[in-house]
Amino acid sequence: MKKYIISKTVVAVCLFLLLVVISACGSGNGNTVDKNAGTSSTENKDDSKQVEITFANWIAVEDATKTVFEDLVATFEAANPNIKVKSIGIPFAQFKDQVLVNSAGGSAPDIMMSNQAFAPAFVGAGIVQPLDELLGNEIIDDIVEASRTGATYNGKVMSMPWAPHPNALFWNKTLFAKAGLDPEKSPTTWAEVEEIATKIAALGNTEDGKPVYGIGIDNGSDSNSGSKFWIPYLSYGGNYLTDGKLTFDQGTALEESLGFVQRMAAGKISPVGADTKILRGLFSTGSLGMFIDGDFGRNVFRTSSGKGEAFDKEWGVTTVPVNKTGSSETVFTEHQLLISEQTKNPEAAAAFVKFLVSKEAMIMYHKSNGVMSARKSLAQLPEMNEDDYAKVFNKQMSTATAFPNSNPKFDEAMKNVASMLQLVTVGNETPANAIKYVMPKIKELYE
Amino acid sequence: MGKNAILKSTSNYILLAITMVCFLFPIYWIIVTSLQSNNDLFQFPPKFFDLNITLDSYMAVFKDIDFLRFYRNTVVVAAGATALSLFVSIFAGYAFSRFKFKGSNLLLTSFLSTQMFPVITLLIGLYSIYSSFGLLNTYLALILANTTTALPFSIMLMKLFFDGISKELEEAAEIDGASRWKILFKIIIPLTKPGILAISIYAFLVSWDDFIFGLTLTSDLGMRTLSSGLSMKYFGEFSYNWSGASAAAVVATLPLVLVFMFFQKYMVAGLTAGGVKG
Numbered sequence: 001m002k003k004y005i006i007s008k009t010v011v012a013v014c015l016f017l018l019l020v021v022i023s024a025c026g027s028g029n030g031n032t033v034d035k036n037a038g039t040s041s042t043e044n045k046d047d048s049k050q051v052e053i054t055f056a057n058w059i060a061v062e063d064a065t066k067t068v069f070e071d072l073v074a075t076f077e078a079a080n081p082n083i084k085v086k087s088i089g090i091p092f093a094q095f096k097d098q099v100l101v102n103s104a105g106g107s108a109p110d111i112m113m114s115n116q117a118f119a120p121a122f123v124g125a126g127i128v129q130p131l132d133e134l135l136g137n138e139i140i141d142d143i144v145e146a147s148r149t150g151a152t153y154n155g156k157v158m159s160m161p162w163a164p165h166p167n168a169l170f171w172n173k174t175l176f177a178k179a180g181l182d183p184e185k186s187p188t189t190w191a192e193v194e195e196i197a198t199k200i201a202a203l204g205n206t207e208d209g210k211p212v213y214g215i216g217i218d219n220g221s222d223s224n225s226g227s228k229f230w231i232p233y234l235s236y237g238g239n240y241l242t243d244g245k246l247t248f249d250q251g252t253a254l255e256e257s258l259g260f261v262q263r264m265a266a267g268k269i270s271p272v273g274a275d276t277k278i279l280r281g282l283f284s285t286g287s288l289g290m291f292i293d294g295d296f297g298r299n300v301f302r303t304s305s306g307k308g309e310a311f312d313k314e315w316g317v318t319t320v321p322v323n324k325t326g327s328s329e330t331v332f333t334e335h336q337l338l339i340s341e342q343t344k345n346p347e348a349a350a351a352f353v354k355f356l357v358s359k360e361a362m363i364m365y366h367k368s369n370g371v372m373s374a375r376k377s378l379a380q381l382p383e384m385n386e387d388d389y390a391k392v393f394n395k396q397m398s399t400a401t402a403f404p405n406s407n408p409k410f411d412e413a414m415k416n417v418a419s420m421l422q423l424v425t426v427g428n429e430t431p432a433n434a435i436k437y438v439m440p441k442i443k444e445l446y447e
Numbered sequence: 448m449g450k451n452a453i454l455k456s457t458s459n460y461i462l463l464a465i466t467m468v469c470f471l472f473p474i475y476w477i478i479v480t481s482l483q484s485n486n487d488l489f490q491f492p493p494k495f496f497d498l499n500i501t502l503d504s505y506m507a508v509f510k511d512i513d514f515l516r517f518y519r520n521t522v523v524v525a526a527g528a529t530a531l532s533l534f535v536s537i538f539a540g541y542a543f544s545r546f547k548f549k550g551s552n553l554l555l556t557s558f559l560s561t562q563m564f565p566v567i568t569l570l571i572g573l574y575s576i577y578s579s580f581g582l583l584n585t586y587l588a589l590i591l592a593n594t595t596t597a598l599p600f601s602i603m604l605m606k607l608f609f610d611g612i613s614k615e616l617e618e619a620a621e622i623d624g625a626s627r628w629k630i631l632f633k634i635i636i637p638l639t640k641p642g643i644l645a646i647s648i649y650a651f652l653v654s655w656d657d658f659i660f661g662l663t664l665t666s667d668l669g670m671r672t673l674s675s676g677l678s679m680k681y682f683g684e685f686s687y688n689w690s691g692a693s694a695a696a697v698v699a700t701l702p703l704v705l706v707f708m709f710f711q712k713y714m715v716a717g718l719t720a721g722g723v724k725g
Contacts, residue, residue, distance in 0.1 A: 058683075061679045062683040063683075064683070089666070089679055092682070092683060098663065101570050101571055102574065102666075277685075278489070281485070281488070281489030281686070282489055300686050304486070306485070
């Protein structure tokens with residue numbers, strides 16, 4: 001009898017759970033669901049018909065950009081009532097892989113957001129189409145030269161530069177004052193940077209016991225850390241490629257810049273093993289004297305500090321100090337927009353891209369997040385230069401160097417550069433040895 | 448107790464303590480991270496003790512509609528995949544155990560071989576299939592995908608259980624006039640209760656923890672499950688909300704811990720019983 005009851009219970013549980021399955025099959029999420037997520041749901045054969053375009057991005061789900069993204073889409077849809085934009089939010093860390101899987105699976109999004117590191121993979125996989133004709137000369141010829149270079153593959157513009165992020169120097173005025181320095185005077189040379197950073201690090205701890213560092217030099221272990229190393233490297237006169245050939249280790253720039261990173265780490269002037277995300281947190285909590293970061297820094301610091309706009313008074317921003325080249329050397333990262341090769345609605349997709357890089361949209365985006373435009377005509381607008389913060393980044397953009405991302409091996413090369421940084425900071429190897437161990441691997445990538 | 452025995456016992460305890468710390472420290476770290484503000488977390492090197500405790504991140508998690516939606520989706524998917532795995536593995540396991548036919552061993556091996564491929568290598572193929580059947584962004588897609596992950600091991604385990612039950616028992620019931628279905632439901636299945644519970648727990652754990660299917664087969668925020676949804680909400684391009692992510696992780700893990708606490712004896716019994724009898 002007992003066994004009979006048990007078997008009945010097992011069967012009942014099985015049936016109940018099966019009911020869950022069946023109801024799940026029929027219900028979806030209760031919202032309107034596009035069962036064919038990536039592809040356009042309606043072909044744009046008739047202009048009067050409603051067209052849905054899909055936009056793969058990561059800004060629609062991040063707190064800092066979610067609201068402005070919704071506003072941008074609403075503004076576009078109001079002006080283009082026959083086009084509906086469906087956002088496909090993908091986490092940033094998995095973005096590249098997911099877009100490639102969707103595209104290879106035949107359900108590519110119509111438009112995809114990208115950065116300069118993802119774009120070569122999308123172009124290399126042949127999942128995007130040239131934009132020269134779709135966007136027209138008025139927009140293509142208006143792209144800032146450095147951005148255009150990074151977006152051009154075999155003579156064709158494959159990605160539309162949307163928001164460039166040149167890196168400039170942030171400094172903490174409170175720590176400057178505590179170290180006996182003029183809080184309103186930023187360093188103008190790398191020698192001054194080193195001197196000031198040493199003085200700030202000598203403060204020891206903050207009032208609440210957190211260690212104080214003079215400067216944050218990214219020496220993490222991923223390719224982003226390798227890319228960030230370009231800033232000191234360029235300032236020492238480095239030249240990564242010459243006429244397409246690898247010249248990374250030629251001259252003294254590589255050894256000298258690695259030496260600088262090593263001095264900062266060994267003297268505990270810069271935290272060892274910290275990547276940019278950690279450094280942003282340290283700057284936000286008043287533990288870092290100086291830090292080189294992009295124009296999105298202000299928003300990140302406001303959020304991470306927990307002080308909002310009030311935190312703006314505690315820091316200043318200026319162009320990266322000069323070193324051996326005599327020029328303010330820096331790099332820029334960039335958000336870009338690409339149109340899928342598989343899209344059934346190229347005109348509608350192009351209309352949305354044109355809108356996102358238009359004056360109206362860029363001013364909206366700039367007001368909410370301080371981003372800049374990659375279009376020459378817009379970068380100079382008073383609305384895009386309304387305060388010193390915007391002016392510094394617009395000025396910095398004029399000397400910023402684009403990464404040679406069109407080479408698909410670049411990302412791997414930067415991982416190796418990060419290994420070099422680890423060797424001189426964590427491994428205490430001399431710069432010469434670090435170069436000796438790692439350079440062959442980088443050269444191999446470019447052979 | 449001799450000197451050597453004491454030494455051996457002490458070193459064993461030390462080894463166990465070290466192992467325990469290695470396993471428990473990540474849990475401790477997630478919990479303390481969830482109980483601090485991001486502002487306090489951002490210090491380098493990190494602080495392990497003497498912390499400023501706050502429940503702000505938990506409050507934020509419970510107020511977050513998206514998080515609750517991820518939770519609901521995960522419950523539906525995990526329950527559905529568990530049910531389906533159970534249903535299929537019981538019948539498949541019984542069939543593999545009782546009906547020997549040409550190629551049955553090969554068929555069983557081919558079931559198991561699906562677990563030998565890294566999921567990532569199958570992803571494009573799976574995505575294409577689900578896309579062509581219009582299953583993207585549905586619970587069914589996630590339930591099927593997680594079931595296929597859980598099934599090979601579940602079938603094998605059930606087969607081992609059925610193998611351990613004497614065929615004479617079925618023959619006796621047959622002589623008494625019981626049909627094959629009646630024998631299965633009234634005699635055989637009740638005897639495999641530990642195995643059924645073990646499979647249920649296993650399939651539930653596999654589905655609850657899934658990240659890659661939840662990420663690939665859904666694109667609507669409203670259809671995301673916990674792992675993929677949390678990755679999207681808390682780990683941004685420029686900064687990570689460590690405290691929020693840890694609080695969400697703790698809340699998301701609680702059901703699993705409870706399920707395991709209540710059923711672990713069945714899981715262990717199920718796994719070992721199946722192993723011995725096999």
